[in-house]
Structures are given as structure tokens and as C-alpha cells.
Amino acid sequence: MARPSRWDDVVRSAARVFRRRGFARASLEEIADELGMWKGSLYNYISSKEDLLVAVVKVPAERLIADVRTIRDGEGTPEEKLRAIVRCHVDVLVDIYDFAAVYLYEAAASDLGEQWRETDREYTSAIQGVVEAGIAAGDFRGDRDPHLMTMTLLGALNWLTRWWNPQGDLGPEAVTDQIADTVIHGFAVPAPVTAQT
Amino acid sequence: MARPSRWDDVVRSAARVFRRRGFARASLEEIADELGMWKGSLYNYISSKEDLLVAVVKVPAERLIADVRTIRDGEGTPEEKLRAIVRCHVDVLVDIYDFAAVYLYEAAASDLGEQWRETDREYTSAIQGVVEAGIAAGDFRGDRDPHLMTMTLLGALNWLTRWWNPQGDLGPEAVTDQIADTVIHGFAVPAPVTAQT
Amino acid sequence: MARPSRWDDVVRSAARVFRRRGFARASLEEIADELGMWKGSLYNYISSKEDLLVAVVKVPAERLIADVRTIRDGEGTPEEKLRAIVRCHVDVLVDIYDFAAVYLYEAAASDLGEQWRETDREYTSAIQGVVEAGIAAGDFRGDRDPHLMTMTLLGALNWLTRWWNPQGDLGPEAVTDQIADTVIHGFAVPAPVTAQT
Amino acid sequence: MARPSRWDDVVRSAARVFRRRGFARASLEEIADELGMWKGSLYNYISSKEDLLVAVVKVPAERLIADVRTIRDGEGTPEEKLRAIVRCHVDVLVDIYDFAAVYLYEAAASDLGEQWRETDREYTSAIQGVVEAGIAAGDFRGDRDPHLMTMTLLGALNWLTRWWNPQGDLGPEAVTDQIADTVIHGFAVPAPVTAQT
DNA sequence: GATGAATGAGGCTTCATTCAT
DNA sequence: CATGAATGAAGCCTCATTCAT
Numbered sequence: 001m002a003r004p005s006r007w008d009d010v011v012r013s014a015a016r017v018f019r020r021r022g023f024a025r026a027s028l029e030e031i032a033d034e035l036g037m038w039k040g041s042l043y044n045y046i047s048s049k050e051d052l053l054v055a056v057v058k059v060p061a062e063r064l065i066a067d068v069r070t071i072r073d074g075e076g077t078p079e080e081k082l083r084a085i086v087r088c089h090v091d092v093l094v095d096i097y098d099f100a101a102v103y104l105y106e107a108a109a110s111d112l113g114e115q116w117r118e119t120d121r122e123y124t125s126a127i128q129g130v131v132e133a134g135i136a137a138g139d140f141r142g143d144r145d146p147h148l149m150t151m152t153l154l155g156a157l158n159w160l161t162r163w164w165n166p167q168g169d170l171g172p173e174a175v176t177d178q179i180a181d182t183v184i185h186g187f188a189v190p191a192p193v194t195a196q197t
Numbered sequence: 198m199a200r201p202s203r204w205d206d207v208v209r210s211a212a213r214v215f216r217r218r219g220f221a222r223a224s225l226e227e228i229a230d231e232l233g234m235w236k237g238s239l240y241n242y243i244s245s246k247e248d249l250l251v252a253v254v255k256v257p258a259e260r261l262i263a264d265v266r267t268i269r270d271g272e273g274t275p276e277e278k279l280r281a282i283v284r285c286h287v288d289v290l291v292d293i294y295d296f297a298a299v300y301l302y303e304a305a306a307s308d309l310g311e312q313w314r315e316t317d318r319e320y321t322s323a324i325q326g327v328v329e330a331g332i333a334a335g336d337f338r339g340d341r342d343p344h345l346m347t348m349t350l351l352g353a354l355n356w357l358t359r360w361w362n363p364q365g366d367l368g369p370e371a372v373t374d375q376i377a378d379t380v381i382h383g384f385a386v387p388a389p390v391t392a393q394t
Numbered sequence: 395m396a397r398p399s400r401w402d403d404v405v406r407s408a409a410r411v412f413r414r415r416g417f418a419r420a421s422l423e424e425i426a427d428e429l430g431m432w433k434g435s436l437y438n439y440i441s442s443k444e445d446l447l448v449a450v451v452k453v454p455a456e457r458l459i460a461d462v463r464t465i466r467d468g469e470g471t472p473e474e475k476l477r478a479i480v481r482c483h484v485d486v487l488v489d490i491y492d493f494a495a496v497y498l499y500e501a502a503a504s505d506l507g508e509q510w511r512e513t514d515r516e517y518t519s520a521i522q523g524v525v526e527a528g529i530a531a532g533d534f535r536g537d538r539d540p541h542l543m544t545m546t547l548l549g550a551l552n553w554l555t556r557w558w559n560p561q562g563d564l565g566p567e568a569v570t571d572q573i574a575d576t577v578i579h580g581f582a583v584p585a586p587v588t589a590q591t
Numbered sequence: 592m593a594r595p596s597r598w599d600d601v602v603r604s605a606a607r608v609f610r611r612r613g614f615a616r617a618s619l620e621e622i623a624d625e626l627g628m629w630k631g632s633l634y635n636y637i638s639s640k641e642d643l644l645v646a647v648v649k650v651p652a653e654r655l656i657a658d659v660r661t662i663r664d665g666e667g668t669p670e671e672k673l674r675a676i677v678r679c680h681v682d683v684l685v686d687i688y689d690f691a692a693v694y695l696y697e698a699a700a701s702d703l704g705e706q707w708r709e710t711d712r713e714y715t716s717a718i719q720g721v722v723e724a725g726i727a728a729g730d731f732r733g734d735r736d737p738h739l740m741t742m743t744l745l746g747a748l749n750w751l752t753r754w755w756n757p758q759g760d761l762g763p764e765a766v767t768d769q770i771a772d773t774v775i776h777g778f779a780v781p782a783p784v785t786a787q788t
Numbered sequence: 789g790a791t792g793a794a795t796g797a798g799g800c801t802t803c804a805t806t807c808a809t
Numbered sequence: 810c811a812t813g814a815a816t817g818a819a820g821c822c823t824c825a826t827t828c829a830t
Contacts, residue, residue: 006789022306024221027824040827041790049825105302108359109219144375145367147360152379155356156349162305163348170342178341182349186383202814224799237802238815246800400810416700418615421803434806435811443804499696502753503613538769539761541754546773549750550743556699557742564736572735576743580777596793618820631823632794640821 009035010045011059014052015098023053023106053102053110060092060103061119068126078134082153082187083180085127089157090176094166101161124150131187140187153183206232207242208256211249212295220250220303250299250307257289257300258316265323275331276381279350282324283377286354291363298358321347328384337384350380403429404439405453408446409492417447417500447496447504454486454497455513462520472528476547476581477574479521483551484570488560495555518544525581534581547577600626601636602650605643606689614644614697644693644701651683651694652710659717669725670775673744676718677771680748685757692752715741722778731778744774 013034017026028049032039046052067088071081092100107116128150134140140149156179166172210231214223225246229236243249264285268278289297304313325347331337337346353376363369407428411420422443426433440446461482465475486494501510522544528534534543550573560566604625608617619640623630637643658679662672683691698707719741725731731740747770757763 022219022221024219025306028826029824037789038791039825040792043826044789047826105306109222109302144379145371148367148372148375149379151356151360152353152376155353155359157352158356159348159352162352170345174342175345178345179349182341182346182383183379184383185385185387186379186381188382190382191388225801226799234814235816236800237817240801240803241814244801416613416615418613419700422805423803431810432812433804434813437805438810441805499700503616503696538773539765542761542766542769543773545750545754546747546770549748549753550746553742553746553749556746557738564739568736569739572739573743576735576740576777577773578777579779579781580773580775582776584776585782619822620820628793629795630821631796634822634824635793638822 006035007045010042011052011055012098015056015059015096015102018053018056018106019098019101023102023110050110050112053106054112054116056099057103057107057112057116060096060100061107061123063096064088064092065119065123065126068123072126072129078130078137078139079184081130082134082184083176085130086153086157086180086183087176090160090172090179093160093164094172097161097166104158104161124154127153134187138189141189144187149187152186156183203232204242207239208249208252209295212253212256212293212299215250215253215303216295216298220246220299220307247307247309250303251309251313253296254300254304254309254313257293257297258304258320260293261285261289262316262320262323265320269323269326275327275334275336278327279331279381279384280373280377282327283350283354283380284373287357287369287373287376290357290361291369294358294363301355301358321351324350331384335386338386341384346384349383353380400429401439404436405446405449406492409450409453409490409496412447412450412500413492413495417496417504444504444506447500448506448510450493451497451501451506451510454490454494455501455517457490458482458486459513459517459520462517466520466523472524472531472533473578475524476528476578477570479524480547480551480574480577481570484554484566484573487554487558488566491555491560498552498555518548521547528581532583535583538581543581546580550577597626598636601633602643602646603689606647606650606687606693609644609647609697610689610692614640614693614701641701641703644697645703645707647690648694648698648703648707651687651691652698652714654687655679655683656710656714656717659714663717663720669721669728669730672721673725673775673778674767674771676721677744677748677774678767681751681763681767681770684751684755685763688752688757695749695752715745718744725778729780732780735778740778743777747774 010031013031014026017031017034020026021030027039028042029039031052032042046055068085071084071088074081076084107120128146131140131146131149131153135142135144135146160175164170164175207228210228211223214228214231217223218227224236225239226236228249229239239249243252265282268281268285271278273281304317325343328337328343328346328350332339332341332343357372361367361372404425407425408420411425411428414420415424421433422436423433425446426436436446440449462479465478465482468475470478501514522540525534525540525543525547529536529538529540554569558564558569601622604622605617608622608625611617612621618630619633620630622643623633633643637646659676662675662679665672667675698711719737722731722737722740722744726733726735726737751766755761755766
């Protein structure tokens with residue numbers, strides 16, 4: 001499916017506008033304006049506004065799910081894997097901020113169909129798989145709900161799009177380390193109390 | 198300035214529709230339909246659609262900020278206070294789910310003006326104050342960014358509106374305890390390693 | 395037809411609002427607000443918005459037509475009568491400015507029905523009668539169209555509502571004298587040229 | 592900034608409807624109907640209803656102000672200049688009746704902003720300049736208020752839109768001559784009385 | 789591929805008017 | 810007479826989408 005040459009520009013512009021204004025508020029005219037074209041011309045690239053949303057959302061979704069699959073199926077302790085997942089998430093924000101923000105905040109609100117929900121479910125359950133492996137290995141507490149644990153991590157990560165400026169003082173490494181540390185220590189089985197007396 | 202009698206119904210209906218469809222996608226006709234009135238009649242209560250959003254958002258915002266102020270200024274260790282903050286947040290979700298979801302997902306996207314941002318800032322900084330007190334007391338790690346810590350907690354809490362069903366199997370107490378435990382352990386200064394050898 | 399006690403207040407308020415905003419732009423709510431009542435309450439006095447316009451317009455219309463009839467049928471030369479007509483017009487502006495402005499600018503735009511047009515025609519033709527009497531008496535030029543002469547006078551007078559402030563520096567007497575002089579000299583048969591050589 | 596092709600049609604249609612119904616009462620649907628388009632399509636040409644009013648009003652305003660400047664700055668006695676101004680005004684009514692009527696009756700009622708008031712002031716003061724030149728030359732009476740004189744002329748001219756039918760029996764030349772004569776004689780210093788005895 | 793105008797549905801908002809209390 | 814809520818029609822405006830050039 002050979003896309004016309006400016007296809008990438010179109011999607012990038014859509015990502016920017018969707019993040020800034022939200023999908024519902026964004027108008028195709030705004031996107032066309034950014035590209036210096038007329039809104040009618042966009043229909044040489046898409047057949048509906050939703051096409052654009054799907055295209056935008058695909059970028060971080062495919063990258064994240066590929067990364068998380070690789071991590072899940074690769075070597076390393078559950079702790080190391082969680083840390084790697086956090087790093088991927090933060091990297092995505094650094095690399096393709098607009099796309100990621102749209103992915104996290106607009107995709108759920110719009111109804112992108114079954115295929116979309118399936119992808120989302122797989123992403124979540126891949127992370128949850130790591131969490132459950134940690135529990136099984138005795139590293140993470142077994143008295144917690146694994147889904148809640150997974151969502152706690154995802155919430156902390158996704159909220160970054162609301163407040164974090166990747167170009168600001170707090171760099172990606174610090175964010176990665178600190179969130180990963182917090183979650184890993186938060187999940188960990190506590191050190192035996194008897195040892196401290 | 199006594200509000201007309203069905204004011205509460207109007208706001209409740211708006212909260213429901215705004216949560217379901219998002220502010221931008223929601224139509225006043227839908228809200229009016231729920232109330233069994235004509236859309237024009239809504240203007241006996243408001244003077245714009247945004248007024249409704251403000252009214253909806255005010256409910257959880259005022260409750261949360263009042264609660265968190267009380268907690269911050271009250272008795273207790275930082276740990277106890279963080280746990281109390283988590284409980285309040287979860288309680289709000291249980292009590293006024295639609296309002297809370299709108300508050301967390303629509304308020305930021307729409308531009309509700311300076312007063313709104315001020316409230317939001319105060320809420321965040323009240324929680325951050327507790328976090329910093331914990332650091333000062335030596336309970337929480339001093340090598341972390343307090344703002345990032347605060348946002349990690351808020352992200353985990355706010356993400357609940359995306360997946361948690363308060364009427365489901367995982368009850369409010371479990372959610373409160375587990376999120377609070379995760380965050381508190383995640384923030385805590387680790388037990389001295391020497392004790393374990 | 396005994397009117398309720400605040401009827402006069404209602405009409406006065408309507409005149410004020412209609413002048414300020416124009417009949418079509420004016421809302422009953424604005425009028426009610428000025429009176430400190432609710433817009434629904436106005437319907438204790440009227441049965442439609444147009445009723446208010448009719449009531450407002452009636453005041454200057456009846457006064458002007460009565461005055462002009464009296465003048466036309468009274469004693470005096472056509473010149474004196476024209477001067478008296480101008481004075482009446484200016485007096486109306488001084489006494490009931492809002493009513494007069496509405497009468498002159500809103501009545502024609504709205505369609506107030508046949509009775510209204512009849513009144514308007516009679517007013518015009520009464521003035522035109524004076525003009526024609528002046529022509530017949532040899533005071534005014536016979537080579538002019540009497541209707542155009544009449545409308546020239548009325549235009550000059552009615553335009554006052556667009557620029558003149560009765561409370562300003564240029565007093566009613568000056569306005570009366572100068573407009574009357576201009577028109578009377580403008581209408582007059584010129585002095586024989588031969589006399590000047 | 593080439594205007595789309597039907598721009599002139601749109602403005603002409605707007606002028607017609609605005610004159611017929613008044614700006615406030617006119618609906619965009621009516622204008623669109625005249626053009627055989629949908630009301631939404633009008634927004635390819637304008638961005639608000641008021642834009643249309645501005646566009647309509649600009650036509651006679653610019654023509655009149657250009658004409659009156661040329662006359663003021665050209666050759667001729669004040670009398671000749673006043674007569675030329677009257678002719679321009681009447682010509683505008685003949686040529687672009689709808690536009691002129693809207694200009695005279697709707698522009699003042701709507702609030703078209705400072706630029707508009709500035710134009711109006713300049714037009715008036717250009718005419719007043721001619722009047723004052725006539726006074727200075729000793730042709731027009733010095734015991735009159737020049738602004739009142741100017742407004743007397745403008746009132747007589749503008750009132751034409753209320754009653755005169757340019758296609759009727761009373762032709763443009765007659766109207767021009769008679770109004771100009773009336774005003775000029777009305778303004779003129781009276782012939783010395785002594786000559787007549 | 790781009791253009792620029794048109795489409796047509798739908799949304800927010802206003803407002804004269806009604807009505808039960 | 811006043812109240813205050815509701816009605817229902819209509820208006821302005823937006824915008825995704827289409828289409829002939």
C-alpha cells in the first residue's frame with residue numbers, strides 16, 4: 001500500500017493538532033492549514049477524519065506492543081523487565097510525544113472498533129504477564145490484584161503526558177529510574193521484619 | 198441566589214453524558230433528553246454549554262481540595278496522610294463516578310480559565326506538601342523529585358476512571374489499600390541492607 | 395380600557411430599550427429587567443411584543459398628528475404654520491425622545507398594519523397641505539413638487555434623532571429657529587432680481 | 592486576496608435582503624435562497640453575518656466619501672459644491688439603492704466598530720467643510736450652526752430612501768435640483784431688504 | 789494531487805410565548 | 810399580578826465530506 005509522499009507529514013500534523021485540541025475539537029481545516037493545503041485536499045490521503053486518528057494511534061501502539069512483547073519474551077528478571085517497560089514508555093514520549101498523547105487520551109474516547117480494543121488488551125496483558133511472573137517468582141507480593149498492579153503502573157506512566165515536558169529539567173533517565181524504582185519497591189515483597197531486630 | 202429546583206438534576210445529567218461521550222462530542226440535546234426537557238430549556242439554568250462543564254467539575258474539585266486540605270493540616274504521619282488521600286480519591290470515585298471522570302478527563306482538555314488552573318495547582322501542591330513532609334521526616338526517599346512522586350500517585354489514582362468499575366469484584370477498600378501500600382512502599386526509604394546479612 | 399397601574403412604566407421602559415437596541419434586537423427580557431420584573435410577567439400587560447411597539451409609537455404619533463391638525467386648521471400664514479410644525483417636532487424630541495426615535499425609525503421597518511400607514515399618511519399630508527397652501531398663496535415656489543418639499547422638511551427633522559442631543563449645547567430653540575428658517579427661505583419665492591440692480 | 596467568484600452576487604443579495612427586512616430580521620437562509628445555495632455555503636465567503644453588513648455598507652460608503660472628497664477639494668463655489676454633493680447622493684440612490692438604504696438605516700443601528708464611525712465622521716465633516724467655506728465666503732449665513740446645517744442637508748437626502756422611488760415619476764434630476772435649490776436658498780444670506788423698497 | 793466552492797447535517801443559543809402556582 | 814420554569818421554533822455557525830476543474 002504505497003502511500004503518497006506527503007503521507008507522513010499529514011499524519012504528523014494530525015498528531016499535533018489532535019493532541020493540542022483533542023480529536024473531537026480538532027478540525028480538518030486546522031490540520032490542512034498546518035500543511036499549507038486546503039482541507040478538501042486531505043481527502044487525497046484519507047477517506048475520513050477517523051482514518052487520521054487510526055493512523056496517528058497506530059504509530060505508538062505498534063511500537064509499544066512490539067517493545068513489550070520483546071521484553072516479555074526476552075531474558076531478565078521480572079524487575080528488570082518492568083524497568084525496561086518503563087523505559088520504553090518514556091522513550092516513546094520523548095520520541096513521539098504528540099502521537100503518544102493522542103494514543104493515550106483520544107483513542108479510548110473515540111470508538112476505534114474491536115481491533116483497537118484487542119490491541120489495547122494485548123498490551124495490558126503483556127505487562128500483566130510480567131507482573132504475574134514476578135509474583136510467581138516470589139519477587140512481587142502475592143496478596144495484590146495483578147490487574148490493579150498493572151494499571152497502577154500504566155496510570156503513573158500515562159499521566160506523564162499531562163504534566164511532563166520531555167525538554168524540561170527533569171530528564172528521561174531520571175523519570176524512568178524514579179518511576180521504575182517506585183513501582184518495583186512498591187510491588188516488592190517486604191524484607192523480613194525479624195532481620196531488623 | 199437560590200438555584201431553580203431541578204438544577205441538581207441538570208448537573209447530574211450533564212455529568213453522565215459528558216463522561217459517556219466526552220464534552221466536545223456531547224450534545225445539549227442528549228442532556229435535555231435525559232431530563233425530559235427541550236434543549237432550549239437548559240438555558241434557564243445555564244448560559245452556555247461550558248457552564249455545565251464548570252458546574253460538573255466543581256463538585257469533585259471542591260470536595261477533593263477540601264478533603265486534602267483537611268488531611269494535610271490534620272494529625273498523622275505522612276504515610277497516614279498519603280493513605281487518607283488515596284481513600285478520599287477512591288471514595289469520590291465511588292460516590293460521584295461520572296463527576297470525577299469528567300473532572301479528570303475533560304477539565305484539562307477544555308480551557309476553563311485561570312481560576313480553574315489555580316484550583317488544580319493547589320490540589321497538586323497540597324499532596325506534594327505531604328510528600329515533602331515525608332521526605333523531611335526521613336520516611337520517604339530524598340533522592341527523588343517530589344513533583345514526580347506526587348504525579349506518580351495522581352496518575353495511578355486518576356487512571357482508575359479508565360478501567361475500574363466501583364461496583365465490580367474489586368472493592369473500594371482493596372483498591373485503596375493496595376494503591377496506598379504500593380505507593381508508600383515505593384516511596385519509603387529502603388530497610389538497611391546490613392540488617393539482612 | 396383601564397390599564398394596570400404600571401402600564402406607563404412598561405411602555406416607557408419599552409421605548410427606552412427599543413430606541414437603544416432597535417425593535418428586532420430588543421428582547422423582552424431586557425425590558426423586564428429594567429422594570430425589575432420577570433419577562434413572563436410582561437404578558438400581564440401585553441399579548442405580544444408588537445403590542446409594545448404599537449403602544450410606544452402611539453404616544454408621539456397621536457401627539458404629532460393632533461398638533462399638526464390644530465396648526466393646519468388654525469390661524470396664521472403658511473410660513474408661521476411651518477414654523478409651528480417644526481417647533482412641535484422638536485418639542486416632541488425634547489419631551490419624549492425615546493418614543494420619538496422609535497416612532498421614526500422602528501415603526502416603518504416593522505409592519506404595523508393598515509391603521510398605522512393611514513396615520514402616517516395623514517400626518518404627511520397635513521404638512522403637505524400647509525406647503526400647498528403656501529404655494530397657492532404665492533409665498534412658496536410653485537415650480538417644486540409639494541411632496542418632495544414636505545419630505546425634505548420631514549427628513550431634516552427626523553434626522554435629528556440620529557445626531558442631536560436635546561441636553562447638549564445646541565438648544566431646542568436654536569434648532570427650531572434654524573431649521574425653520576432654512577426650510578422657509580428654501581421654499582420661498584426668490585426676491586425679484588430686478589430690484590437688486 | 593482574490594475573492595471567490597460569486598462574492599459580488601453574495602453581497603448584492605445581502606443588500607437586497609437587508610434592505611427589505613432589516614439586518615436583524617434578515618436571515619442568512621433568505622440570502623442563501625436568493626442565491627440558490629445552502630446557508631452554510633455562505634461561510635465560504637464570510638465568517639459572520641456582520642461581515643455581510645460590513646461588505647454591503649462599504650460599497651456606498653466608499654463611493655460617497657470618495658466623491659465628496661473630490662468635490663470638496665475641486666474647483667467651484669460652495670454653492671456649486673453643495674449641488675454636486677446632492678447629485679452624488681441621488682446618483683448613489685439611483686445606482687445602488689439597496690446598498691444605500693442599508694448604509695443609511697442599518698449601519699448606525701448595528702455597531703460596526705471604530706473604523707466605521709471614523710468613516711462616517713469624515714464624510715460628515717467633508718460636507719461641513721463645504722458649508723463652512725460658504726459661510727466664510729459670505730455666501731451662506733453666518734448666524735447658523737454649521738453642523739446643524741450639514742445635518743439638515745443630510746437628513747433631507749437620507750430620508751429619500753424612505754419614500755422616493757427612483758423609477759417613479761419624479762426623476763433624479765428633479766430631485767437633485769429641487770433639494771439643492773431648497774438647501775442653497777435656505778442657507779443663503781438674504782438679499783438686502785433695502786433693494787426692495 | 790491540489791483547488792476552491794458547495795453540501796447538508798447538526799450543534800449551540802436566543803427568545804417570544806405559555807402556564808401552573 | 811408576579812413567578813419561574815418550560816416550550817418550540819428559528820437563527821447563526823461549524824464542519825466532515827464531495828466534486829468538478
